[in-house]
Amino acid sequence: MAYDTFNEPFFDRNTVFQNVRRRAWITVAAPVVVCLYLVYTWFAFGVPQLLSKAQPERAAILATDSVAYKVHVTKLLRRDIMEVSIEGERRATYEINQLPDWVEVEGTNAFVDLGEGYSVAITGKVMEFDVPDYGVIKVTATNSGVNTELPSGPVPEWLRDNPKKFDARPTLDRRVQVTRTKIEVHNYFGGWENFWFPFTSELHGMPFSQLWAIALSNERLDPSQSNMSYIMHEFLDNPDWQHGEVFIALFETIMMAVLGTLTAAFFGLPLAFLAARNFTPSKILRFGTRRLFDFLRGIDMLIWSLIFIRAFGLGPLTGALAIAFTDTGSLGKLFSEALENIDNKQVEGVRATGASQLQRYRFGVIPQILPVFVSQVLYYLESNTRSATVIGALGAGGIGLMLVETMKTSRDWENTSYIIILTIVVVIIMDQTSSWLRRKLIEGK
């Protein structure tokens, strides 16, 4: 290398151009490589087939069902009875004298007003569906199937008619089905049905102010317990929503995260001293501890939880141990790095006053790594709340497993969205608490 008299580096023209060209090349090549990779994965993941197989109507069902519920008006033709119930559930059937005002039942015939001019009349085995701008559809159930008489004109898209079953859904919130055994009308309403109290409960449909009055009043609804606890029990034991079980599952998930993280911190700190160069002169011990950390981290939560599920069965203990094992590795590694970066002056200062080994650690070392310790533990606590839901889904229990199970049955989507909303709320609360604690403890604000 040649230097000129002003001690400035000397660049020859060619080197400069070469460098510039290389950089320009990289700026073009890097995006091209990324794009090629994305194109490759587009086909490796089979996106084209996936898009053709996707079922967007499932998303629509899920979206409607999670914000709405339907009331069934059913005529069972074999037994010749008329039933009005929420979601067609036996335990949520209206008494004949308490029907909603949009249904009129006379004997086993009924007239259902679906609003906006839509109406259904059921007489014997004949169903007449009056659709505005289209006409009256007359469907008769026979012994072998259904007979449909449509108004003249083209058959609309929302109507499915075959000899076995008639199904019409002119709008998203109105639906009529006829088979040879039953005539069923669905009327959709917004909201979550029976969310607070089960349909059969005395407390069903009461406004909040009345509940409050009952809770404070002396006359016991149930002689064996106070009104307050009666209301609590009715709420938690709601069979449709299972509030009690959902809360327990959430509690399990939080417990997994908290116990796992605290245990990891508890074991990670002492082990970190063994892995730090300036505290452990023995090379073998240091090497061993570091490999232990790598091993614990490398096995990963997925494998740990599978092993623990085999050994300890379902429950929060399993999840907590899986988190604890993985994070002892991660936290230990972080702490040992923090320990290697401490300022030795403080330790020497404490030693100069004649402090013992233990006192040097307590007053020279711990105060220096405490902020790192606290903030990392809180960070991990936060991310472990999310991990705990996932571990739960693998089979460790808690809210994750509950979510997977309600999704598998895919019947009550409102329950799924209820669980999803609760989970997200809990994660956000944990997030906020941990960042609040971090601010409080480290910055002293």
Add this chain to the structure above:
Amino acid sequence: MAVAALEQEILTLRKRRQLYSLIGLLLVVAVLMSGYSKSNEMNSGGFLQGLTKFFDYPGEIVLEAWEAGPAFFGLIVHFVPAMLETLNIAAVATLIGGAMAVVLAMTSTRNVDSWGPLIPVVRRMMDIMRAFPELIIALFLIFVLGSSPVPAMIAVAFHTAGALGKLFSEVNDNIDRKPIEGLSACGASWLQRIRFAVLPQVAPNYLSYFLLRLEINVRASAILGFVGAGGIGQELRRTIGWGKGAGDETAAIFVLLFFTIMMIDQLSSYLRGKLVGAGRAH
């Protein structure tokens, strides 16, 4: 007199501080103890009888792997394509999420002249994106799109965008504003300022966080496979579901997963060390 009063006050303050520390420590210990005894009750299998069974399962699969002999290595090779699929999920998710995170970070930091009214909106958006557990999005998309790697990819990318966006905007907060001011003095537009004044400053840190996230996402995609998103996780669920007899395959997957995660860990911490000088973690 005043000095004595001051000393007295310092002494009481110190005592109170010690008391608080003690209370805090006792609280942590109490939470640990009661939590473990409570979770031991709630668990379907207890801790003590589980302890004796702890090595049964690992022992069982190691034994089966041993019996498979040299064919075991063939099994490991057999699962490499599935592992590659998991790596692809993680890589694509990190790329897409990272790109989204750059946009989010650039529109949510006052220090790089983001549009004022947008800043709180984008910040809240990132908070919500971070809060969504990947599992929920993945399960929902698997339901709509069917079992495939794409739902996992979208779920991980969504979470990554929020998490990286926050870290990126913290990096943006700490940059030197002089280049930005220099460029705006010669009339550069906002995009030009971002391209020539901000990006060169933040690139090493961005890349380092990006690699760290890639490491986390590989683990996340492996786990999501287990709930039906393809890749190595799905293979693992299949072999575990078979129970006895498939122990050698399970062991092969464990080994493959372990070495892949270790390799990516080491590679990313080496590269990060080169990028930002020291292996900064988290």
